[in-house]
Each structure stands twice: as C-alpha cells, then as structure tokens.
Amino acid sequence: MKLRPVTKGDMEIASHFLREMIQEMAAGGGDPLRDEMEIHKWFEQSLESALEHEDHLVLLAQNSEPDSEPIGLVEASLTELHPLFARRRLLHIHAIYVEPGYRRQGIGRQLMQAAMRWGREQGCAQIALSVLAGNPASKFYEALGFEVFELEMRRNL
Numbered sequence: 001m002k003l004r005p006v007t008k009g010d011m012e013i014a015s016h017f018l019r020e021m022i023q024e025m026a027a028g029g030g031d032p033l034r035d036e037m038e039i040h041k042w043f044e045q046s047l048e049s050a051l052e053h054e055d056h057l058v059l060l061a062q063n064s065e066p067d068s069e070p071i072g073l074v075e076a077s078l079t080e081l082h083p084l085f086a087r088r089r090l091l092h093i094h095a096i097y098v099e100p101g102y103r104r105q106g107i108g109r110q111l112m113q114a115a116m117r118w119g120r121e122q123g124c125a126q127i128a129l130s131v132l133a134g135n136p137a138s139k140f141y142e143a144l145g146f147e148v149f150e151l152e153m154r155r156n157l
C-alpha cells in the first residue's frame with residue numbers, strides 16, 4: 001500500500017470517495033443532502049481548489065501493484081484559531097474515506113498518520129475534526145487518540 005498526493009487525473013475517483021463518505025454520514029443520521037449532481041459539482045470545485053493551495057492536503061491510498069485503483073482518501077488543511085484566541089495553527093481533517101472492502105486493515109490509520117506528519121511539518125500542534133455522534137468513525141478517531149473537545153448542541157424549534 002502506498003500513499004500519494006491527489007492529481008488532476010484523480011478528480012473523478014476522489015469526488016466519488018467524498019460523495020460515498022457523505023452518503024454514509026447522512027445514512028447515520030446527518031442533515032439531509034442536496035441532489036447528487038450539486039454534490040458532485042461542489043466536491044469537484046473544492047478538490048480543484050485544494051490542488052492549487054499549499055495549505056491543503058489530499059492524499060490517496062493505493063495498492064502497490066501497478067495500475068491499481070485508489071482505495072482511500074484523506075483531506076486536510078491548515079487553519080488558524082478564531083482571532084479571539086492566542087494565535088495557533090491547527091490541522092483540520094475535512095474528510096477520510098476507505099472503500100468498504102478494505103476497511104479494518106489499517107489503511108485509515110495510515111492516511112491519518114500521514115496527514116498528521118504533514119501537519120507537524122507545517123507547524124501545527126493539534127489536529128481537529130467533526131464527526132456525527134452516531135458515526136462509527138468516532139471509534140476510529142478514539143483509537144487514534146482523539147478526545148471530545150467541544151459539543152455542538154441542537155434542538156428542534
């Protein structure tokens with residue numbers, strides 16, 4: 001298994017991974033999604049913009065055999081805390097996805113570890129992300145050492 005940065009030629013598969021990810025998230029109790037086409041366009045634009053910005057990282061996981069298809073993705077970017085807080089650089093994870101048939105083989109962990117390495121090299125002391133309360137991915141994050149820092153609370157009006 002190797003990890004490599006996403007390229008323009010990977011837009012279709014990368015956007016597919018991101019769409020699959022939010023479908024899974026929505027199925028687990030998230031907000032209702034817009035239609036497929038709008039989501040596809042939004043992810044394509046955001047991936048293209050990610051390719052152009054050095055503060056943004058998108059890595060693909062791929063089997064080492066030649067011509068093999070990517071099987072996972074992580075997307076991260078560098079952010080600053082709100083101006084009210086002492087200046088500090090934070091690595092934010094926007095997305096992580098591993099194809100269902102390849103899960104529980106350590107690929108997600110390797111993707112996160114590579115993103116964390118990159119974040120450290122860029123001067124980040126911490127990494128943050130959001131996950132829906134009912135998403136099994138929260139167990140994955142806990143296994144990687146994440147702890148709840150703040151809670152978003154909602155109620156019906």
Ligand SMILES: CC(C)(COP(=O)(O)OP(=O)(O)OC[C@H]1O[C@@H](n2cnc3c(N)ncnc32)[C@H](O)[C@@H]1OP(=O)(O)O)[C@@H](O)C(=O)NCCC(=O)NCCS
Pocket residue numbers: 021024025095096097098099102103104105106107108109110130131132135136137139140141143144
């Ligand atoms: C979350 C996800 C990326 C994990 O990828 P993965 O390659 O299966 O993760 P790993 O194999 O590296 O798992 C590392 C450890 O995390 C924990 N873990 C991973 N998935 C888990 C699950 N579904 N339930 C409980 N623990 C889990 C385990 O401790 C695991 O170690 P183990 O297999 O030795 O027990 C993958 O399940 C996925 O793509 N989910 C759908 C997309 C998604 O929800 N993304 C997050 C959006 S916030």
